[in-house]
Amino acid sequence: MGLINRKNHEGSVAALPSPPSSNEKGSFTDDADVARLEDGPETSLHRGLKSRQITMIAIGGAIGTGLIIGTGSALAKAGPLSILISYTIVGFIVYMVMCALGEMAAYLPIQSGFTGYANRFCDPALGFSLGYTYWFKYIIVTPNQLTAAALVIQYWVPRERVNPGVFIAVFLVVIILINYLGIKYFGEIEFWLSSVKVLTIVGLLILSLVLVLGGGPDHDRKGFRYWSNPGSMKTLYGTGDTGRFLGLWSTFVTATFAYLGTELVGVTVGEAQNPRRVIPRAIKLTFWRIVIFYVLSVLLIGMLVPYNSSALSFATKQTTGASASPFVVAMIESGIGGLPGFLNALILIFVFSAANTDLYIATRTLYGLAKEGNSHRIFAKTDRRGVPIYALGLSALIACIAFLNVADDSRKVFGYFVNLVTIFGLLTWISILVTHIYFVKARQAQGVEKHQLSYVAPFGLYGTYFALGFCIVIALFKNFDVFVHVEGRAGGEKFDYNNFITGYLGIPLYLIMIFGYKIFTRAKGRTPLTADLITGKEAIDREEEEFLANKAAKQGGNQAGGWFYRHFVAWLL
Numbered sequence: 406m407g408l409i410n411r412k413n414h415e416g417s418v419a420a421l422p423s424p425p426s427s428n429e430k431g432s433f434t435d436d437a438d439v440a441r442l443e444d445g446p447e448t449s450l451h452r453g454l455k456s457r458q459i460t461m462i463a464i465g466g467a468i469g470t471g472l473i474i475g476t477g478s479a480l481a482k483a484g485p486l487s488i489l490i491s492y493t494i495v496g497f498i499v500y501m502v503m504c505a506l507g508e509m510a511a512y513l514p515i516q517s518g519f520t521g522y523a524n525r526f527c528d529p530a531l532g533f534s535l536g537y538t539y540w541f542k543y544i545i546v547t548p549n550q551l552t553a554a555a556l557v558i559q560y561w562v563p564r565e566r567v568n569p570g571v572f573i574a575v576f577l578v579v580i581i582l583i584n585y586l587g588i589k590y591f592g593e594i595e596f597w598l599s600s601v602k603v604l605t606i607v608g609l610l611i612l613s614l615v616l617v618l619g620g621g622p623d624h625d626r627k628g629f630r631y632w633s634n635p636g637s638m639k640t641l642y643g644t645g646d647t648g649r650f651l652g653l654w655s656t657f658v659t660a661t662f663a664y665l666g667t668e669l670v671g672v673t674v675g676e677a678q679n680p681r682r683v684i685p686r687a688i689k690l691t692f693w694r695i696v697i698f699y700v701l702s703v704l705l706i707g708m709l710v711p712y713n714s715s716a717l718s719f720a721t722k723q724t725t726g727a728s729a730s731p732f733v734v735a736m737i738e739s740g741i742g743g744l745p746g747f748l749n750a751l752i753l754i755f756v757f758s759a760a761n762t763d764l765y766i767a768t769r770t771l772y773g774l775a776k777e778g779n780s781h782r783i784f785a786k787t788d789r790r791g792v793p794i795y796a797l798g799l800s801a802l803i804a805c806i807a808f809l810n811v812a813d814d815s816r817k818v819f820g821y822f823v824n825l826v827t828i829f830g831l832l833t834w835i836s837i838l839v840t841h842i843y844f845v846k847a848r849q850a851q852g853v854e855k856h857q858l859s860y861v862a863p864f865g866l867y868g869t870y871f872a873l874g875f876c877i878v879i880a881l882f883k884n885f886d887v888f889v890h891v892e893g894r895a896g897g898e899k900f901d902y903n904n905f906i907t908g909y910l911g912i913p914l915y916l917i918m919i920f921g922y923k924i925f926t927r928a929k930g931r932t933p934l935t936a937d938l939i940t941g942k943e944a945i946d947r948e949e950e951e952f953l954a955n956k957a958a959k960q961g962g963n964q965a966g967g968w969f970y971r972h973f974v975a976w977l978l
Contacts, residue, residue, distance in 0.1 A: 451791030458592035463687035465599030471663035477731035483652035485707025486637035496695035501872035504862035505841035507688035516675030517773035528930040534918035543767035548807030550760035587790030613705035621739035665830035685860035709735035828911035850933030884908035
């Protein structure tokens, strides 16, 4: 690949319209200031993420405990067919989100990521709200992952022997160090951590398939037996079709949050080498990751474990660790022992990787806010390794609230914070989809044709509108069960006030930031003709041309290796 279809439209950049006026109202700094931040060596990230690192992060980056642990509670609540339907449909929605993000990122891989796209293509207010809600999410999720890691270690070292705060401190120092060393080391470490996660999931899938076919110690070929007895769909809060539908809908919420974090690739575009080739490849791999890792996993688990299993009921009451995983339940049901300890070690790697990437996302999101003029410009300053050290310092300092979880009385309050910010992940998808709609309309109005793009969303605006509608519905009804009277609820309340507030407060906060920003700054939204599709593109084109020229020089102008090398080995180099 060269510049975007360089042979077909040489000089097309000059033919595109000029960017919006730098005096347009609506940002804390004018566009000229933002451009100087973008170009200055003291405020620039380094494109140090290699193709193989981006590829592996795309495959394994969002694989976490939501898949290997969270699927158990969904199965126990609604049955195997329900989780298969929900994980498939939500997986398709996630793919639509990634396609929308990929089209924008491959065209203009700017360092401020999708918050920058919202600012430039849609409305500065959306970029402001999106950036801060996304940052809030990850400065809360990061310490939560650190706490989960400390809890997993209690499998070997009981709380009575060593205070969990010691392990939280150790993990926090390590992830700060990894992020401080620079994108080169972060990318390499995450490459290997993601590789372990991928191998773990592949191993669990192979083992599950063997057990389904009767290869376990019990030699019981289960097939779809449990789909008949006790059944494929379990009723929830009712009977008949209503109960089955409510059970199904509850798993849509579980599936949604299992997929959250997939948009990580959109945060890395500003540090990716040759992003116009790497990003489309990562998006395509996302589809196969969804099909193989998520959909196939829930299918096999639904075949191996009945939803009324006593072992599954016990697992869903656990908070973390191998004992909470439905895969361990499947092993127990099939007569396999001795693996929970090994799986616990792998879960520890999952959680550590999640904490590491969460701190990275928090740092780069705050950096992006500063680049767009929505935060103090000190957070856009980088060191010689291209690390936004001040953004890293603040995000790491806030991560110290993980120590609150050491005390039992504060853990419940912290749990409310986690419930509050998880809605921000869904609002991020909504924001990306809205931005993509504005981007498509802008490129059509400004004469940017599809053949000028490195990647085009395969379902176009139809897929974006479908995913947007579904995400809005999930956001509005994700906590539907707070309206349902449940016998035995704490305090005997018919209405769950605590979960209602923490589950929905994120939506008005998101909207308040949008409209508050517009009122305070009098910012105007972008129109198709004023959306900025140009600023920074010429510099990115030059970077790509230089990268490809250097790569061609190293290869001596010849394509190395044969078909096997190009398809199965070259991407690792």
